[in-house]
Amino acid sequence: MNIDMIRAAAQRIQGHARRTPILTSPFLDEIAGRRVFVKAECLQHTGSFKFRGGWSAVSALTDNALKTGVIAFSSGNHAQGVALAAREHNTPAVIVMPSDAPAVKIANTRALGAEVVLYDRGTEDRDEIGARLANEKGLTLIKPFDEPQVIAGQGTCGLEIAEDMAGLGVTQADVAVCCGGGGLTSGIALALAAEAPGLRVRPAEPEGFDDVTRSLASGQIERNTRLSGSLCDAIITPQPGDLTFPIMQTHCGPGIVVSEDECLRAMALAFERLRIVVEPGGAAALAAALFHPGTFEGDAVIAVATGGNVDAAVFAKALETLS
Amino acid sequence: MNIDMIRAAAQRIQGHARRTPILTSPFLDEIAGRRVFVKAECLQHTGSFKFRGGWSAVSALTDNALKTGVIAFSSGNHAQGVALAAREHNTPAVIVMPSDAPAVKIANTRALGAEVVLYDRGTEDRDEIGARLANEKGLTLIKPFDEPQVIAGQGTCGLEIAEDMAGLGVTQADVAVCCGGGGLTSGIALALAAEAPGLRVRPAEPEGFDDVTRSLASGQIERNTRLSGSLCDAIITPQPGDLTFPIMQTHCGPGIVVSEDECLRAMALAFERLRIVVEPGGAAALAAALFHPGTFEGDAVIAVATGGNVDAAVFAKALETLS
Numbered sequence: 001m002n003i004d005m006i007r008a009a010a011q012r013i014q015g016h017a018r019r020t021p022i023l024t025s026p027f028l029d030e031i032a033g034r035r036v037f038v039k040a041e042c043l044q045h046t047g048s049f050k051f052r053g054g055w056s057a058v059s060a061l062t063d064n065a066l067k068t069g070v071i072a073f074s075s076g077n078h079a080q081g082v083a084l085a086a087r088e089h090n091t092p093a094v095i096v097m098p099s100d101a102p103a104v105k106i107a108n109t110r111a112l113g114a115e116v117v118l119y120d121r122g123t124e125d126r127d128e129i130g131a132r133l134a135n136e137k138g139l140t141l142i143k144p145f146d147e148p149q150v151i152a153g154q155g156t157c158g159l160e161i162a163e164d165m166a167g168l169g170v171t172q173a174d175v176a177v178c179c180g181g182g183g184l185t186s187g188i189a190l191a192l193a194a195e196a197p198g199l200r201v202r203p204a205e206p207e208g209f210d211d212v213t214r215s216l217a218s219g220q221i222e223r224n225t226r227l228s229g230s231l232c233d234a235i236i237t238p239q240p241g242d243l244t245f246p247i248m249q250t251h252c253g254p255g256i257v258v259s260e261d262e263c264l265r266a267m268a269l270a271f272e273r274l275r276i277v278v279e280p281g282g283a284a285a286l287a288a289a290l291f292h293p294g295t296f297e298g299d300a301v302i303a304v305a306t307g308g309n310v311d312a313a314v315f316a317k318a319l320e321t322l323s
Numbered sequence: 324m325n326i327d328m329i330r331a332a333a334q335r336i337q338g339h340a341r342r343t344p345i346l347t348s349p350f351l352d353e354i355a356g357r358r359v360f361v362k363a364e365c366l367q368h369t370g371s372f373k374f375r376g377g378w379s380a381v382s383a384l385t386d387n388a389l390k391t392g393v394i395a396f397s398s399g400n401h402a403q404g405v406a407l408a409a410r411e412h413n414t415p416a417v418i419v420m421p422s423d424a425p426a427v428k429i430a431n432t433r434a435l436g437a438e439v440v441l442y443d444r445g446t447e448d449r450d451e452i453g454a455r456l457a458n459e460k461g462l463t464l465i466k467p468f469d470e471p472q473v474i475a476g477q478g479t480c481g482l483e484i485a486e487d488m489a490g491l492g493v494t495q496a497d498v499a500v501c502c503g504g505g506g507l508t509s510g511i512a513l514a515l516a517a518e519a520p521g522l523r524v525r526p527a528e529p530e531g532f533d534d535v536t537r538s539l540a541s542g543q544i545e546r547n548t549r550l551s552g553s554l555c556d557a558i559i560t561p562q563p564g565d566l567t568f569p570i571m572q573t574h575c576g577p578g579i580v581v582s583e584d585e586c587l588r589a590m591a592l593a594f595e596r597l598r599i600v601v602e603p604g605g606a607a608a609l610a611a612a613l614f615h616p617g618t619f620e621g622d623a624v625i626a627v628a629t630g631g632n633v634d635a636a637v638f639a640k641a642l643e644t645l646s
């Protein structure tokens with residue numbers, strides 16, 4: 001896993017993934033006490049950065065593998081990313097999703113042409129289900145984060161951050177990244193280490209699901225004690241990946257743990273001040289930037305708003321924090 | 324008023340206004356029955372295209388005029404655009420706003436450093452108030468739409484549409500534009516006439532406030548019979564401008580009238596499918612693209628989402644249309 005794989009993924013993705021904008025607001029700067037730059041990855045195709053990894057992985061397959069098809073297991077965003085990438089490659093896709101994923105994510109994945117298989121997040125093991133289906137049908141498994149071509153795809157987001165922040169004259173800053181298994185976090189960290197070494201990644205996680213933060217602190221892989229019951233469903237994973245954790249150990253600063261309420265308030269402020277829709281898990285980094293100013297140094301922070309697939313009821317709940 | 328003024332405004336705006344992205348979704352294409360491209364001008368600084376016109380006008384002032392200050396009257400978005408442009412030029416700004424404008428717009432205008440003067444939209448004449456204050460204090464009046472440098476600034480949005488759509492290979496399409504007094508509509512129309520003559524502007528207006536549509540149909544300036552009571556407050560004006568109307572007559576196709584309910588549904592779909600926040604008046608063009616397919620020809624339509632400054636309660640009402 002290295003920067004050349006990320007650069008190669010950027011070549012393959014060119015013209016397919018959207019180059020998402022960096023957004024700002026003087027109102028957010030005032031809350032954070034420093035300049036806040038938001039990489040609006042919720043505006044990516046399928047509403048999250050996961051399209052990058054999905055496209056990168058599918059576009060790296062052999063012609064034979066493309067013909068047979070792909071399989072992925074996902075709480076929703078990886079599902080949609082892989083589904084659309086597969087459809088654009090005319091490749092069949094089977095997606096294994098938890099039955100408690102937001103309804104809109106399940107429906108969207110089906111609408112993007114994928115076959116959806118549901119499982120119970122509390123009692124069944126998605127890895128086992130994915131491996132069995134892959135084996136039976138000869139499908140190529142595209143893991144959500146612990147997969148080199150997926151990490152490379154997510155890393156293309158880091159190349160854009162490096163280039164855009166250089167253009168804005170920001171060379172020293174922390175980059176808060178919403179973190180589940182660490183695919184995006186490690187991909188961005190690798191890209192920035194090569195292209196913008198003054199920009200340091202800080203994983204942001206929800207309270208109670210802070211496996212990466214604890215793993216970075218202890219120096220070994222730590223697990224979450226539960227795997228459901230969070231509004232931040234998109235970034236809940238059992239533990240950091242075998243591939244992603246060493247990369248994060250080498251390149252990331254300490255993790256930042258935010259509350260669900262802070263995520264909801266960050267969503268509301270993104271609505272009011274940036275006019276973007278962010279889902280709870282996708283708002284963890286912005287919540288860190290706005291509500292945990294003491295954890296950052298310097299006069300600028302970059303927050304990656306990783307996804308925007310959220311049910312209307314949850315979004316309405318976030319808006320209530322404005323009044 | 325000509326294309327050279329728009330090109331000059333684009334030079335002055337470079338690096339100050341945000342180049343807003345073109346967003347798409349296969350789900351919106353399916354609803355509309357053709358490809359839909361959304362110019363997300365709600366992501367512009369201050370949340371609407373009005374920052375373009377504000378910056379263009381302020382940046383064209385003499386040093387003396389910059390020192391004395393500017394005045395603007397506005398239902399809100401022009402206010403914020405002028406206020407921020409003035410602040411970034413270190414120029415004092417007085418903004419005359421209707422007392423029934425959304426609370427968030429009034430608060431934002433004040434927070435951007437402007438002095439806000441409120442008036443009653445039903446009983447007072449904002450033009451008279453603006454002219455009197457301008458006269459008393461020696462301020463330069465920046466009209467919201469019937470002002471060459473403002474039209475030139477809004478036209479920069481059209482230059483971007485021309486360039487981006489050429490890059491996407493779309494050379495023949497209608498461009499639906501949310502239309503109040505016609506500043507943005509005429510600016511985009513002038514830019515496209517010069518740079519992308521196969522792209523034709525279609526003004527989109529809310530029911531009951533369709534002065535431009537009726538004026539284009541009759542060939543003379545028609546007035547609205549009322550000036551308040553619409554969710555689409557941002558694009559409610561008494562009549563098309565003396566400058567903007569002849570430009571629209573020359574370059575625009577027929578207007579399109581949409582209902583408030585269609586605007587709310589377009590807002591909800593923009594939330595769900597594009598992850599952007601659009602205000603009711605800013606959703607009129609997307610509503611036209613999605614719900615009035617019979618008025619367009621060809622396999623593509625471009626809709627300008629002009630603004631995203633909306634109270635949480637109104638947005639929550641839009642989200643209810645999803646269930």
